[in-house]
Amino acid sequence: MTRAAMPCWEALELLEGIDAGAITADDPLSIDAQRHLAECAGCQKTLPRRLKWNAGLTAAFTAVDVPAELESRLAQQFAAVPSTPVVTPAAPSRSRRRGIIAAVTVAALVLLVLWQQPWSSREELLTERTVEANIGCELSQLTVYTSSRWQPELPMSWRAFFELRADLVYAFPPEQSRPAAALVPFSFSHPSLERPILGRLVMVPVSRFHDPPTATDFSFARIGYVAGYSHCAWTEGKWVYLCYVRSVGGAEMGDLRRLMLESRNIL
Amino acid sequence: MPDGAPAVTVADLLHAHYAFVYRVAYRLSGSAADAEDLTQQTYLQAQTHLSQLRETSRSRPWLASIVRNLFLRARRRGGRAVAWNPDWEPAADTEPPEKIDSESLQAAIDELPDEFRVPLVLFYFRELSYKDIAAELEIPLGTVMSRLARAKAHLREQLGTDDDDAPTKRPARRVRETRV
Numbered sequence: 001m002t003r004a005a006m007p008c009w010e011a012l013e014l015l016e017g018i019d020a021g022a023i024t025a026d027d028p029l030s031i032d033a034q035r036h037l038a039e040c041a042g043c044q045k046t047l048p049r050r051l052k053w054n055a056g057l058t059a060a061f062t063a064v065d066v067p068a069e070l071e072s073r074l075a076q077q078f079a080a081v082p083s084t085p086v087v088t089p090a091a092p093s094r095s096r097r098r099g100i101i102a103a104v105t106v107a108a109l110v111l112l113v114l115w116q117q118p119w120s121s122r123e124e125l126l127t128e129r130t131v132e133a134n135i136g137c138e139l140s141q142l143t144v145y146t147s148s149r150w151q152p153e154l155p156m157s158w159r160a161f162f163e164l165r166a167d168l169v170y171a172f173p174p175e176q177s178r179p180a181a182a183l184v185p186f187s188f189s190h191p192s193l194e195r196p197i198l199g200r201l202v203m204v205p206v207s208r209f210h211d212p213p214t215a216t217d218f219s220f221a222r223i224g225y226v227a228g229y230s231h232c233a234w235t236e237g238k239w240v241y242l243c244y245v246r247s248v249g250g251a252e253m254g255d256l257r258r259l260m261l262e263s264r265n266i267l
Numbered sequence: 268m269p270d271g272a273p274a275v276t277v278a279d280l281l282h283a284h285y286a287f288v289y290r291v292a293y294r295l296s297g298s299a300a301d302a303e304d305l306t307q308q309t310y311l312q313a314q315t316h317l318s319q320l321r322e323t324s325r326s327r328p329w330l331a332s333i334v335r336n337l338f339l340r341a342r343r344r345g346g347r348a349v350a351w352n353p354d355w356e357p358a359a360d361t362e363p364p365e366k367i368d369s370e371s372l373q374a375a376i377d378e379l380p381d382e383f384r385v386p387l388v389l390f391y392f393r394e395l396s397y398k399d400i401a402a403e404l405e406i407p408l409g410t411v412m413s414r415l416a417r418a419k420a421h422l423r424e425q426l427g428t429d430d431d432d433a434p435t436k437r438p439a440r441r442v443r444e445t446r447v
Contacts, residue, residue, distance in 0.1 A: 010409075013416045022390060022397045029408075046360055053363045053423055060367035061391035064290040067303065071285050074310060078277060214312060214333060216340040219405055235340070257405075 008043050011036035015047055016054050125210040126173075126180040128233065128242065131202050132226050134173040135244045142170035145182040152182040152203045155234075155241050157218050157260055162186060172202055180208045190259045197256050199245035209240040218243070219261055223253045230254075275323045277314045280330065285310075287392070288330050294388045295338045297377045305341070309333045327394045332403055335385055342381060361427025368426075375425035383418040386411055 014033035017023040023030055037043050144167060145152065152169055154162055164184065172183035181204040189196040206212050213233040215221040218241070221232035230253035233242045245252045285306065292305035312333045313320075320329050376384055386404060389395045401408045 009416050010412060013412045013419075016419075017397055017412075020390065020393060022393075022395070022400075049360055049362065053419070053427075056363045056367045057372070057419075057422060058391055058393065060369055060372045061294060061388070062290055063369045064293045064302075066286045066289050067299065070289060070303065070306070071281065074281055074285060074307060075278070077307065078281065078310060078314070211315065214316065214336045216336055216343065220336070220339075237343075 006032050006036045008036070008040060008046075011040070011043055012046060012050055015043075016050055019051050020054060020058070126204050126208055127210045130173060131181070131204075131242050132231075135200055135202070135229065135231075137174050139170060139185065141174040142172060142183065145169045145171040147182075150182075150205050152184070153239065154201075155218050155236050155239075158201075161188065161260060180204060188256055188259070192259070193255065197245055197252050199243060199252075199256070202242040202244070204240045204242070206235060206238050206240055212240050218257060225250065232257075275317070275320065275326065277310055277317060280313055280326055281310055284327055284330055287327055288334055291331050291334050291388060291392055292338065294373070294376060294391075295334065295384065296341075297373050301341075305334055305337055308337050312337065328399060328403075331389060331392065331394055335389070335403070339381060339385070361423050363423075363427060371426055372422070375422050378425070379418055379421060383414050383421070386414050387418040387422075390415055 011033040014023060014029055015037060018025050018030050018033070025031075025034070037047065152164060154164055168184055170183045172181045181202050183200055183202050185198075185200050187196045187198050212235040213221065215232075215234040216236060217234060218232070218236075221234035221243075223230055223232045225231070225247065228246060229244045230247040230250060231242065231244045232253060233240065235241075243253070243256075245256060247253070288309050289302055289306045292309070293299065293302035296302050296305060309330060313330060316333075320326065376387070379387065386400050389400050389403070395403065397408055397411055401411045404411065406414075
């Protein structure tokens, strides 16, 4: 495939990248950039200055004084944490100076939660494995989701494309007296797609999910595959979202995300 | 972790990389207190998700990824926005100063929106390739390079001297942060 002529900014960025080890010199892009350099007097003049900049910036970026005894402070904190993983990562206090206030606040919140939800301590947290095991269930097995406490809301990047219809939000997993999550089936159509992408979005309050994912946005969530589905999970605000898309070729989740994120530019 | 690979503990990661984690956190957040909190949270996350670390040689990129996620999550919660003109075009290249002042650098970084700041920090800590950054941020390689090019141009404009004879660097332009 023939590449269009590489612009100077891109060639310079790549040449800086080779110098910084961000790309290998034998990468096809690097070869294009070196070819550009051989023919461009402007880049030949600019590159030495850019490399000097990068050397200075690299040194300056890492020139951050690390607080004395940070390591021992952290080590002490971790020595006090149980070695078995906690169910949900405990939020550390904002700083040691505010440690006491935070401890009191956490204690107050625990008391408040226990007072408001006496059943919550008996309730098991939902796991990704449970979601996966039930994601293919028949919708007829599910009841309409109702909760006065947790009102499901769509992820931010989905709101331009979907609206939640209360009658299509189901309690999930099936056959639980107090379901932990809400499930909504969806269909996403786009002119570039041969057929609509069909999927299910599961919404779980963070506090009711075991080991919330670290990704904080649909666009950052890693895509995985289980039988018949591609899936990804992320934590956004007070919700954990788990998206499952029926997968034939494996590209459906990537397509969904790309079209959702790119379409914002068209709009 | 693959069979036979030595088991790494959070204590090992802490001892080997705490300074690296703190420095990345500082450059992202621009504050010593936030950097310390982020470092602490990073190791809490690392402890919970340690099984996800497949190769110990990738510990730094893995920790950097956790810092980045935590930083962006905290940012979203805090609702901080930075004034930034998307149509801004960099001026012609300036000369680098003899030594780049760390505080001026931070002031220039603080002016960048997160989508420019994050790849910039990941690039200059030299733990991730362009492809790694693209995979990490789940954006195309070309987008990584264009964001880096613009972010670097911003730094050069803020930190550079106008010509070889200029005795001092230009002070970094301050842009007020807004909380929304």
